[in-house]
Amino acid sequence: MPVERLEGVQTGRSGGQSEEEVKRGLLLTRLDRAVSWARKQSMWPVTFGLACCAIEMMATGAADYDLSRWGMELFRASPRQADLMIVAGRVSQKMAPVLRTVYDQMPEPKWVISMGVCASSGGMFTNYAIVQGVDTIVPVDIYVPGCPPKPEMLMYGILRLHEKVRTEGRVR
Amino acid sequence: MIAAELAERVRATSPDVVVGRGQAMLTVERDDLLEVLARLRDDPELRLDFLSSVTATDRPGNDPRFRVVYELYSGEHRHRLRVKVGVTEEDPRVPSVTRLFPTADWHERETYDFYGIVFDGHPNLRRILLPDDWEGFPLRKTEELGGVNTRYHGAFIPPVDRRTS
Amino acid sequence: MSDLGARASAEPTADSTAELRQETMIINMGPQHPSTHGVLRLLLELDGETVVSCAPIVGYLHTGIEKNVEYRTWQQGVAFVTRADYLSPFFNELAYCLAAEKLLGIEAPPRAQLLRVLFCEMNRIASHLVWLATSGMELGAISMMLYGFRERETILDIFEAATGLRMNHAYIRIGGVVMDLPDGATGRIGDFLETMSGRIDEYERLLTKNPIWIQRNAGVGVLPADDALAFGVTGPSLRASGVARDVRRDEPYAGYEAFEFDVVTRDDADCFARYAVRIEEMRQSLRIVEQCLERLREPGPVMVEDPKVGWPARLEVGPDGIGNAPSYITHIMEESMEALIHHFKMVTEGISVPAGEVYVPVESPRGELGFYVVADGSNRPSKVKIRDPSFVNLQAVPEMVQGGLVADTIAVIASIDPVMGGVDR
Numbered sequence A: 001m002p003v004e005r006l007e008g009v010q011t012g013r014s015g016g017q018s019e020e021e022v023k024r025g026l027l028l029t030r031l032d033r034a035v036s037w038a039r040k041q042s043m044w045p046v047t048f049g050l051a052c053c054a055i056e057m058m059a060t061g062a063a064d065y066d067l068s069r070w071g072m073e074l075f076r077a078s079p080r081q082a083d084l085m086i087v088a089g090r091v092s093q094k095m096a097p098v099l100r101t102v103y104d105q106m107p108e109p110k111w112v113i114s115m116g117v118c119a120s121s122g123g124m125f126t127n128y129a130i131v132q133g134v135d136t137i138v139p140v141d142i143y144v145p146g147c148p149p150k151p152e153m154l155m156y157g158i159l160r161l162h163e164k165v166r167t168e169g170r171v172r
Numbered sequence B: 001m002i003a004a005e006l007a008e009r010v011r012a013t014s015p016d017v018v019v020g021r022g023q024a025m026l027t028v029e030r031d032d033l034l035e036v037l038a039r040l041r042d043d044p045e046l047r048l049d050f051l052s053s054v055t056a057t058d059r060p061g062n063d064p065r066f067r068v069v070y071e072l073y074s075g076e077h078r079h080r081l082r083v084k085v086g087v088t089e090e091d092p093r094v095p096s097v098t099r100l101f102p103t104a105d106w107h108e109r110e111t112y113d114f115y116g117i118v119f120d121g122h123p124n125l126r127r128i129l130l131p132d133d134w135e136g137f138p139l140r141k142t143e144e145l146g147g148v149n150t151r152y153h154g155a156f157i158p159p160v161d162r163r164t165s
Numbered sequence C: 001m002s003d004l005g006a007r008a009s010a011e012p013t014a015d016s017t018a019e020l021r022q023e024t025m026i027i028n029m030g031p032q033h034p035s036t037h038g039v040l041r042l043l044l045e046l047d048g049e050t051v052v053s054c055a056p057i058v059g060y061l062h063t064g065i066e067k068n069v070e071y072r073t074w075q076q077g078v079a080f081v082t083r084a085d086y087l088s089p090f091f092n093e094l095a096y097c098l099a100a101e102k103l104l105g106i107e108a109p110p111r112a113q114l115l116r117v118l119f120c121e122m123n124r125i126a127s128h129l130v131w132l133a134t135s136g137m138e139l140g141a142i143s144m145m146l147y148g149f150r151e152r153e154t155i156l157d158i159f160e161a162a163t164g165l166r167m168n169h170a171y172i173r174i175g176g177v178v179m180d181l182p183d184g185a186t187g188r189i190g191d192f193l194e195t196m197s198g199r200i201d202e203y204e205r206l207l208t209k210n211p212i213w214i215q216r217n218a219g220v221g222v223l224p225a226d227d228a229l230a231f232g233v234t235g236p237s238l239r240a241s242g243v244a245r246d247v248r249r250d251e252p253y254a255g256y257e258a259f260e261f262d263v264v265t266r267d268d269a270d271c272f273a274r275y276a277v278r279i280e281e282m283r284q285s286l287r288i289v290e291q292c293l294e295r296l297r298e299p300g301p302v303m304v305e306d307p308k309v310g311w312p313a314r315l316e317v318g319p320d321g322i323g324n325a326p327s328y329i330t331h332i333m334e335e336s337m338e339a340l341i342h343h344f345k346m347v348t349e350g351i352s353v354p355a356g357e358v359y360v361p362v363e364s365p366r367g368e369l370g371f372y373v374v375a376d377g378s379n380r381p382s383k384v385k386i387r388d389p390s391f392v393n394l395q396a397v398p399e400m401v402q403g404g405l406v407a408d409t410i411a412v413i414a415s416i417d418p419v420m421g422g423v424d425r
Helices: A015-027 A030-041 A052-061 A096-105 A117-121 A151-166 B003-011 B030-042 B104-115 C002-009 C014-018 C065-069 C074-081 C089-104 C110-138 C143-163 C185-207 C211-217 C225-231 C271-295 C326-335 C337-348 C389-401 C406-416 C420-424
Strands: A084-088 A111-115 A142-144 B017-020 B023-028 B050-058 B066-073 B080-087 B093-095 B118-120 C025-029 C041-047 C050-057 C315-318 C321-324 C356-364 C367-375 C381-387
Touching: A030 A151, A052 A084, A052 A111, A052 A151, A052 C110, A052 C143, A084 A096, A111 A117, A111 A151, A142 A151, B003 B017, B003 B023, B023 B030, B023 C356, B030 B066, B030 B080, B030 B093, B050 B104, B050 C356, B050 C367, B050 C381, B066 C367, B080 B093, B080 C356, B104 B118, B104 C389, C041 C406, C050 C389, C050 C406, C065 C074, C065 C381, C074 C089, C074 C381, C089 C110, C089 C356, C089 C367, C110 C143, C110 C185, C110 C271, C110 C406, C143 C185, C185 C271, C211 C271, C211 C406, C225 C389, C271 C406, C321 C326, C326 C337, C367 C389, C381 C389, C389 C406, C389 C420
Parallel strands: A084 A111, A111 A142, B023 B080, B093 B118
Antiparallel strands: B017 B023, B050 B066, B066 B080, C025 C041, C041 C050, C315 C321, C356 C367, C367 C381
C-alpha cells in the first residue's frame, strides 16, 4: 500500500527513509491515522503573541489570510485547552520562565512553532536581554524564519506541522 | 521662545547654559537641582512644567562619569530645555524629582535599572525593565552587550555552533 | 434540629458577613493574557469585583535596543529602533533619522519629507486600526477584529509595494528615504483614500451609538487634564481630556507646518472620548495623505546628494524583495571604481556624526515619541534613548482603574493603547 503523499508538499525524507516509511505505512493502523488526522485538523493555538510577530499572527488569523480554513481561528487563552504554542516574538529573559510555565501547563500532545527569527535564534538582538532561541527552553517542532514572517510564511510553517503530525504514526 | 532667548532668560539665575543644534541645555549641581527645577516651572516666562523624559549618559573616562538628563517642555510657550546633573561613580545619588513631576516615577526607575543611579526620595526605587534579581547595570559602557554566553539563573547557553538542539 | 432550622432561616446581614469580607484578593493578570495588549502584567488588588489598587509590571519584552544600537553604525540603528514600537515603525525611524540629521546639520530633500509624512500618516491609520480591532475584540465586539485587519491589509499592501516589507520597514533613512514610490503607488493610495472614509463611517455606525459600547466605555477610566499632565500622558489620551497638545502642531517637523489638519480634542476624558479622538484622527490623517498626494506630483530626489551622508545605492523592489537596482550594480561593478569603493565604505564603516546631543519629539499614534541621541564623533551612536509614549501613559493606569470593576480595567488599558515593544524596548 503506497504511502499517501500530498502533491507539492515535500516531506523532507530521503530514499532510505521512505523505505522505512512504506514499512511503517503498512503497520499504521486505521486508528492511528484517524487520530493523527483529527489532531492536525483542529489544532488550537494558545495566545502567545509577544511582539511584532504577534501582529502578523493576528493578521494570519484575520480575514485576508484566514486560519479558520484549517480550524485554527480559535486562539485559546488558557494553555490547558490548547495544543499548539506559536511563540511569536522576541522572548526576553524576564519572560522565559513564563514561557516555560505556559508550555508545561499545556497537556500532551503539544507542539511548538517558533515564529520569526527572534524566537528561533535571538534574531538581530544578540544581547543580554533576549533569549537566543526558544529551543533552549522548550522543544520546537517548526522554525519559521522572517522578521516578521509574512502570513503566508506562517501558514506554510503551520501546514508543514500538520503534515508532520499527520504522518507521525504512533498514538501517544 | 526660541532657544537663544530661552537661554538668556535662564542664564539670569543659572549661568551654565549653552545652546547647541538649536536646543538649550542647562547644567546644574546636584544640590541645586530641585530648586532650579521648581524655579523653571514657576517662572511665568518659562513655565517648564512638563517633564518629557529622564535618562542618563555614561562616559567612563569623564569626571563626573554619569550625567542625569531631564527634558523639560512648556505647553504654554512651546519651548524645551534640557537640564543635566553630573553624578560621580563613587556617589551615584541624585535627589528624586517625583515630588515636582509625578511622571518621573518610572523614568527614574528605568535610569536606576540601566545605570545604577540611586534617586533619593523616590517612593519605589526598584528595577522596572529587567528581572528583579538581575545583577549589574547593563547600559553602563563598562558592561558588555551580552549575547550567546549570557548566564542567568545558572543557565548557560552555548554559542550557536556548539548547540545540540 | 430546630437550631439548624433557626440558623438556616437567619438572613445574612451586613453584620454577620462583615467578618467574611475583610480581606482583599490579589489577582495576577499575567503577562500571557489575551486582553492585555501584549505582555503587560497587572497585579490587581480586588475587593470582590472592585479594584482597590493596581500595579502594572512591565519589562517582559525588554529587548535591549538602546544598548544594542550603541554597537552598530548609524545606518544600522534604523533597523533596530524601528522594532521598538512595532505598530508605528515609521515614527521610530523618523524620529531617529531627524535626530541624526539634526546632529549632522542636514535636511532631507522636500520630496523625501513628503514621503515621510505620507507614510507616517498611513502608519497612524494602520496603528489606530489595530487599536480599534483589538479593543473591539477585548470588549466583545469581535467582528471589529476582522474589519480592522481587513483595512490594515490594504495599507500593508501599499507598504509592501513601496518598501518591500509589511512591518518594520527601515524605509526612512538618514538623509531621506531609501527609494521613491513605485509606479502605480499613487493610484493605489488614491483608491485607498476613497474607500477608507466610507469604512470609518462603517465602524462608527457599528460602535459609536451602540448602547453596549457606550455602557462599557462612557464614564470609565476618567483621567482629568491635570492628572494627565502630571503623569506625563501625551497623545490621544491627553487630547481626550481636553488638552490640545500635538507635536505636529506645537513643534512641527518634516514639513508638517505646511499641512492643514485639525488637532482633535474631546472633553469627557473617559474611554469613549479616547475612542472618539482616535476615530477622528484617522479622518484627519486621511486629509493629510490627500494633501501629500497632491504635492507628490512634482518629481525630485529622495535622498541627500551629499556623498558623505546619503545612502549610496539606488534600490528597487526585485523578485526577492528590496535590493540594489540592476543599473546601480552595473555602475559600481563595471563603470566606476570610486563608486564601488564609496559604496563599500558607506555600508561597512558608515557615516560619522559630529559630537553633540539632541532631543527630537514626533507625534506617534500613542503620544510624544522622543529620541534623545548623543553622538561622539564616531560612526556609532554614543547613546540613543527612546522616550516612548506608552511607557509614560501606563503610569496613569492605576489612577484610572481604581474603584472600577475588573472588566473596566480591560477597557481602560485598551483605550490607552499601549504597545509593549515601546514600553519595554
